[in-house]
Amino acid sequence: MNKIRKIVSLVIMVAMLFVIQGCKNTETGKNQGKEAETIVAKIGEKEITLADLNEEMDYMIATLKEQYGKDFDKNEEVKELLKQQREQFLDYLVETEVFLQKAEQMNITASDEEAQEKIQVIKGQFETEEEFAEALKENGLTIEKLQQQVLDEVKIGKVIDAIFEKIEITDDQVNAFYDENKEYYTQEPGAMMSHILVGTEEEAKNIKEKYTAGTAFETLAAEYGTDATKDNGGSLGYVSYEEENIDADFLEAAKQLKEGEVSEPIETQFGWHLIQVKDIQTESRIIPVSELIEEIKYMLTQEEQYEIYYASLDEWKEELNVETHKDRL
Missing domain, CATH: 1.10.4030 (Triger factor/SurA peptide-binding fold)
Known part of the structure; x- marks a missing residue:
């Protein structure tokens, strides 16, 4: 079927x-x-x-x-x-x-x-x-x-x-939505993570040497990365340390890193990674509305477009x- x-x-x-x-x-x-x-x-x-x-x-x-x-x-x-x-x-x-x-x-x-x-x-x-x-x-x-x-x-x-x-989402609408849904904007401990995925440990080691020599991580990701993140410097965005959709070995390695640090080659089911973490967050927090304005405006705009489209x-x-x-x- x-x-x-x-x-x-x-x-x-x-x-x-x-x-x-x-x-x-x-x-x-x-x-x-x-x-x-x-x-x-x-x-x-x-x-x-x-x-x-x-x-x-x-x-x-x-x-x-x-x-x-x-x-x-x-x-x-x-x-x-x-x-x-x-x-x-x-x-x-x-x-x-x-x-x-x-x-x-x-x-x-x-x-x-x-x-x-x-x-x-x-x-x-x-x-x-x-x-x-x-x-x-x-x-x-x-x-x-x-x-x-x-x-x-x-x-x-x-x-x-x-x-x-004529659709225009106001700050009042954004704030009202945020206040009604604040509990959904809890951010668990984690960090902004980037990675470079390659096929072998040797490749990963060679890339790490280039990073140590001074080449930017984003540049190396764009040149050597083998997954879609290479197009944005290897960025995975903010990742919780308990994220269920990320390989457990990857997350365990990320937890051990200090601010801005790049890991040694880490093997997962997908291949070999170099991982970089930034903006480490050790405790849960409620994301302030100031960081969500564009996201909420986009969502409310989509909703209004849907309603106006079908009403028309x-x-x-x-x-x-x-x-x-x-x-x-």
Whole structure:
């Protein structure tokens, strides 16, 4: 079940990378028969038919067919998951169309230059132009269609920016949140920790010699580190000495270090480390609000954005008399 769920989720994410516009115009002849007559959603004067939805999901269905065979839709687990994804995809298409109609009402436009900038980002996910062209072909797209879809994505982004622009979190809001949640801001004994992870003890010893000779720890981490922390000088941030998600041998070694000290090579299940600790804290403390202002503002902003987004969407759906008919899927 989990394997099927992961495959279906991956497929819909890949499909959505290219299906930005949602219910696009189709050539006459493609949407024929009962599916073309079955309306599954209406946004203002815009209708989405079952044929439109199925066309958008062609890539997903083809992938499932390849994975499970031509009778994939007889697999009960796949059948149920496909039903769920079909409903979610319809919601996505409706939401997209609502935002596009709202962009038109707000006189929001997008330029070819803005679209090209986004297309270059998409291209950057492929190693060659040939791979990019092949991906377009596999998804039934031309560069012209992609450009139009990206133009719509830019418009939607501008609508979202417009409804978020008045959000301003005040100091009073920050302080009120902090006072209500102060017990969650207890910091246990620990330190600001950095490390350099390498494959062998010999490598670690050689790096330690370079540090002793005067090379900055951050510089050595960037040059020799083998994990993601190398990009920020080996920093792990503040780590409690009792942190459950950090290797116990690593933490035991860190506990023994003095302020600013760098350890000898330490072996863990991940390899060999050099560890540096700073700002050692030997007792628990309540973190003051002055150290949390940006973090709390960011969190409260996210909450307000979520509320405004869905409140606006609900309001616009009502305004546009949106109808959905999931029983027809």
